[in-house]
Amino acid sequence: MLKQLYYIVPAMLCCYLTARAQQTEPDTTSRESLDEVVVTATRTPRSIKNVPVPVTVIGQDKIERMGALRLNEVLTEQVGLQIISDHGTGIQLQGLSSDYILILIDGEPVIGRTAGTLDLTRLAIGNIQRIEIVKGPSSSLYGSEAMGGVINIITKKIPAAYTGQVRARVRRYNTIDLTAEAARQNERWGWYLFVNRLSTNGYNTTDSISKAIPAYTAWTFNPKLQIKLSSKWELTLNTRFYLEEQKNNLAVAEGNGLHLLKDRTRNTDLNIAPVLTFKPNNDNRLQVRNYITAYHTKTFIDYQPENTPYDESYFNQQFYRTEAQYDHSFSEAHTSTIGAGNIIEAVEATRYDNNNKLTQQYIFGQHQWMPSKQFNLVAGFRYDRHNQYRDRISPKLSLRWNVNRRLSIQASAGGGYKAPDFRQMLLNFTNPVAGYSVFGTSVVGAGISRLQAEGQISSLYLDPATIQNIKAESSIAFNTSVLYTPANRLTVQLNVFRNNISDLIDTRPIALKTNGQNVFSYFNYNKVFTQGIEFQSSYSLPFGLQVSAAYQYLDAKDATVWDNIKAGNVYYRDASNVDRKVKRQDYGGLYNRSKHSGNIKLLYDDTRFNYNVSLRGIYRGKFGYGGDVNSNAILDDPAEYADGYTVWNLSAQKFFNKITVEAGVNNLFKATNTYDPLLAGRQWYVGAALRFVKNTRQQTSK
Amino acid sequence: MRHISLWIAAALVVTTSACKKDSDSTPAPLEAKTVTDINANPADNGGFSMYFNLTTGTSVPATDSATNKWDIAFKTTTIKVNSGTSGPGTASAQLVTTGFDDLIDAPENGYATDGATGFAIPAGTGNGWYSYTGAAASGPQHAILPIAGKTIVVKTVNGKYAKIQIVSYYKGNPNVSTAEFADLAKRPLGGYYTIRYMVQADGSRKLK
Numbered sequence: 001m002l003k004q005l006y007y008i009v010p011a012m013l014c015c016y017l018t019a020r021a022q023q024t025e026p027d028t029t030s031r032e033s034l035d036e037v038v039v040t041a042t043r044t045p046r047s048i049k050n051v052p053v054p055v056t057v058i059g060q061d062k063i064e065r066m067g068a069l070r071l072n073e074v075l076t077e078q079v080g081l082q083i084i085s086d087h088g089t090g091i092q093l094q095g096l097s098s099d100y101i102l103i104l105i106d107g108e109p110v111i112g113r114t115a116g117t118l119d120l121t122r123l124a125i126g127n128i129q130r131i132e133i134v135k136g137p138s139s140s141l142y143g144s145e146a147m148g149g150v151i152n153i154i155t156k157k158i159p160a161a162y163t164g165q166v167r168a169r170v171r172r173y174n175t176i177d178l179t180a181e182a183a184r185q186n187e188r189w190g191w192y193l194f195v196n197r198l199s200t201n202g203y204n205t206t207d208s209i210s211k212a213i214p215a216y217t218a219w220t221f222n223p224k225l226q227i228k229l230s231s232k233w234e235l236t237l238n239t240r241f242y243l244e245e246q247k248n249n250l251a252v253a254e255g256n257g258l259h260l261l262k263d264r265t266r267n268t269d270l271n272i273a274p275v276l277t278f279k280p281n282n283d284n285r286l287q288v289r290n291y292i293t294a295y296h297t298k299t300f301i302d303y304q305p306e307n308t309p310y311d312e313s314y315f316n317q318q319f320y321r322t323e324a325q326y327d328h329s330f331s332e333a334h335t336s337t338i339g340a341g342n343i344i345e346a347v348e349a350t351r352y353d354n355n356n357k358l359t360q361q362y363i364f365g366q367h368q369w370m371p372s373k374q375f376n377l378v379a380g381f382r383y384d385r386h387n388q389y390r391d392r393i394s395p396k397l398s399l400r401w402n403v404n405r406r407l408s409i410q411a412s413a414g415g416g417y418k419a420p421d422f423r424q425m426l427l428n429f430t431n432p433v434a435g436y437s438v439f440g441t442s443v444v445g446a447g448i449s450r451l452q453a454e455g456q457i458s459s460l461y462l463d464p465a466t467i468q469n470i471k472a473e474s475s476i477a478f479n480t481s482v483l484y485t486p487a488n489r490l491t492v493q494l495n496v497f498r499n500n501i502s503d504l505i506d507t508r509p510i511a512l513k514t515n516g517q518n519v520f521s522y523f524n525y526n527k528v529f530t531q532g533i534e535f536q537s538s539y540s541l542p543f544g545l546q547v548s549a550a551y552q553y554l555d556a557k558d559a560t561v562w563d564n565i566k567a568g569n570v571y572y573r574d575a576s577n578v579d580r581k582v583k584r585q586d587y588g589g590l591y592n593r594s595k596h597s598g599n600i601k602l603l604y605d606d607t608r609f610n611y612n613v614s615l616r617g618i619y620r621g622k623f624g625y626g627g628d629v630n631s632n633a634i635l636d637d638p639a640e641y642a643d644g645y646t647v648w649n650l651s652a653q654k655f656f657n658k659i660t661v662e663a664g665v666n667n668l669f670k671a672t673n674t675y676d677p678l679l680a681g682r683q684w685y686v687g688a689a690l691r692f693v694k695n696t697r698q699q700t701s702k
Numbered sequence: 703m704r705h706i707s708l709w710i711a712a713a714l715v716v717t718t719s720a721c722k723k724d725s726d727s728t729p730a731p732l733e734a735k736t737v738t739d740i741n742a743n744p745a746d747n748g749g750f751s752m753y754f755n756l757t758t759g760t761s762v763p764a765t766d767s768a769t770n771k772w773d774i775a776f777k778t779t780t781i782k783v784n785s786g787t788s789g790p791g792t793a794s795a796q797l798v799t800t801g802f803d804d805l806i807d808a809p810e811n812g813y814a815t816d817g818a819t820g821f822a823i824p825a826g827t828g829n830g831w832y833s834y835t836g837a838a839a840s841g842p843q844h845a846i847l848p849i850a851g852k853t854i855v856v857k858t859v860n861g862k863y864a865k866i867q868i869v870s871y872y873k874g875n876p877n878v879s880t881a882e883f884a885d886l887a888k889r890p891l892g893g894y895y896t897i898r899y900m901v902q903a904d905g906s907r908k909l910k
Contacts, residue, residue: 573848579850
């Protein structure tokens with residue numbers, strides 16, 4: 001197998017270079033087309049009925065009928081997923097924030113996070129065939145950031161016939177979304193091209209100078225190419241280009257009042273993924289994947305009306321990955337997967353020293369065993385070594401028992417991890433106003449030496465040489481799921497989950513400066529846990545009506561704080577300035593987590609007159625907004641919670657021969673919340689789509 | 703029925719008198735004193751700290767800074783004790799995570815003096831007695847707020863134990879949850895300490 005690799009890698013490079021020279025040529029990826037097949041849970045195409053971890057699949061028809069424009073709008077309607085605004089529009093999954101959730105496009109990671117948040121508004125959805133969501137850690141397959149879960153966007157497969165579509169949607173706030181796509185498949189090769197332009201004026205949620213969502217214009221291009229080299233070899237090239245320009249106003253307190261500022265940000269995103277697949281027969285498959293991705297963001301902030309510079313900052317990230325994966329079926333019952341990869345990552349930013357190169361190598365292995373139709377078991381591991389933090393092994397064991405036709409049980413235990421972020425490794429920052437300094441763990445030694453040489457250090461709290469190599473944040477998680485189909489039209493699913501996360505990274509002072517301020521660096525010291533129950537039920541009534549309800553109970557706590565509360569070491573300051581012990585029942589856990597959340601959906605499909613209507617209510621219970629009113633920096637006072645709310649979205653589609661028209665209202669009853677800037681007012685939308693080739697009508701169906 | 707009531711009444715009398723007896727046997731509780739607006743801004747003090755004597759409950763002029771007349775000194779957010787690098791005295795201190803009222807006995811060990819490795823009462827946000835809110839997303843920004851449950855225990859220059867709660871860092875001990883406090887233009891001046899403290903004159907570690 002190694003020998004084969006030697007030939008394949010140079011071949012891949014060649015292909016990549018050629019492909020790059022002909023970027024105008026579109027491409028594609030071959031994907032399993034059966035509705036019931038999923039790829040994310042085991043990295044191999046498998047029937048959803050035979051994977052031992054629960055996988056949520058959101059199909060193209062569901063996405064289209066929502067009238068959604070970006071990924072965040074789709075994910076917000078799923079139970080256990082919460083959209084959180086924090087340096088961008090991020091996802092929280094079973095209480096774990098965006099830092100801990102891996103987002104993939106056709107199996108390749110999306111990069112470019114700001115303070116840990118991957119902004120989901122960068123991801124257009126018109127090219128999506130389905131979204132697969134695996135909750136719980138999948139680091140044994142995907143490595144860092146797959147601690148809380150994996151969201152894999154599977155782009156459209158190339159249809160057999162020449163086909164295409166144009167679509168336009170207009171929404172409140174002068175939001176215009178235009179999409180065009182076309183695809184063609186021949187015997188030997190196929191191509192797909194997707195272009196999207198989204199522009200909006202953005203909006204204010206409060207009477208402020210800055211808009212909650214800024215005005216922006218974004219372009220997405222997704223050309224794909226697929227070549228069948230022979231009956232055994234296939235090459236696919238999936239590429240994506242994204243360009244976004246946004247504008248906003250800010251204000252800064254200077255002198256006697258506020259000075260107006262104008263913020264201009266440009267984000268660009270590039271993904272190139274050539275994949276070579278060798279499938280000599282049904283029992284063997286070798287895939288070599290190359291992935292090149294880059295994310296750039298640049299921000300200019302200028303004084304207004306003078307137009308003189310106030311601040312300028314940038315962040316550039318490049319990520320190159322080569323990965324090989326080999327799957328072998330020994331028999332019906334046994335399938336093994338092994339793989340290895342190499343990652344080279346480079347990052348440059350305003351507050352980092354230059355030329356930061358990160359390298360990582362990994363191997364992973366997995367074995368799937370199906371002793372009978374009733375049982376299946378998957379065991380896997382992944383070993384990662386990295387040049388900036390300690391080596392790491394992530395195991396996972398999961399099993400499924402199909403008790404009978406109506407009942408199945410899934411259980412899994414696994415380890416997840418998240419690499420220290422760039423800031424934690426590379427930051428080299430001194431606050432010009434307050435005078436404190438912060439160093440990442442990779443640069444702290446040099447930073448302290450420099451400050452000492454400059455006579456800026458008054459004393460050291462600890463010897464910088466003793467600062468250990470930082471570890472990745474890690475978790476151990478347990479998931480159990482019961483799927484029950486009491487009647488043919490009714491399904492009930494119950495998930496119970498628990499995550500123990502340790503070695504959370506935070507700052508600690510390491511030295512005192514002569515100016516009286518501290519020098520900080522990053523350490524692993526904190527622990528949190530999340531646990532909860534998720535319930536989903538769906539009932540298909542006759543006449544095309546489907547009713548579903550879902551609910552999540554979540555308990556997410558800082559384990560260190562929780563232990564201190566139990567030991568009686570945590571206080572709050574009451575109204576008369578007396579310090580009192582925090583009672584256990586008053587501790588609300590981590591901020592921005594709702595103990596209760598859920599949704600209700602009514603979907604109606606009329607096959608006689610070819611239309612559909614859907615009404616969805618999304619409930620988010622009260623949550624800690626991050627403020628502290630009683631001097632203990634934890635969530636324990638009723639005034640530290642933001643109220644819960646329910647958003648109702650209504651949408652409808654009507655299909656004519658080649659034309660679809662659609663309309664809807666998002667946030668029907670104008671739910672608002674001071675602490676959720678993503679809650680816009682009531683937003684109507686209308687849209688139309690035209691398919692220019694028949695027989696590929698992607699009409700809604702269950 | 704009447705019998706039972708009588709018994710209860712009798713029992714009550716006994717219990718109440720028992721309680722009285724108990725409290726009579728302990729010494730009279732110490733009194734917590736509050737001092738407001740100790741000005742710790744060096745600009746107002748000729749560039750010096752504001753020196754304070756816990757036994758007398760009064761401030762000490764800067765001209766006496768090289769004497770044993772003071773126990774602790776305030777200079778913006780830093781609190782010094784009269785020892786080591788800060789003064790000629792033998793005072794020492796530590797910061798404990800116990801509420802002022804819950805701290806019944808001063809710890810036996812753990813006291814430090816001001817020295818090259820730092821102050822006995824640790825300085826810096828989140829590290830000592832206060833947290834600096836910075837550009838907080840909610841609540842007052844750029845404010846110095848005492849952390850609940852942090853109590854400073856001092857061994858004074860004359861070897862007596864004392865405990866101190868920092869109540870406020872702002873002039874007039876304002877309510878910090880108001881919109882007025884959040885408004886930097888209307889916020890009262892900083893560097894004005896309000897402290898609540900208690901000194902045990904008999905030399906024991908009892909602080910109640």
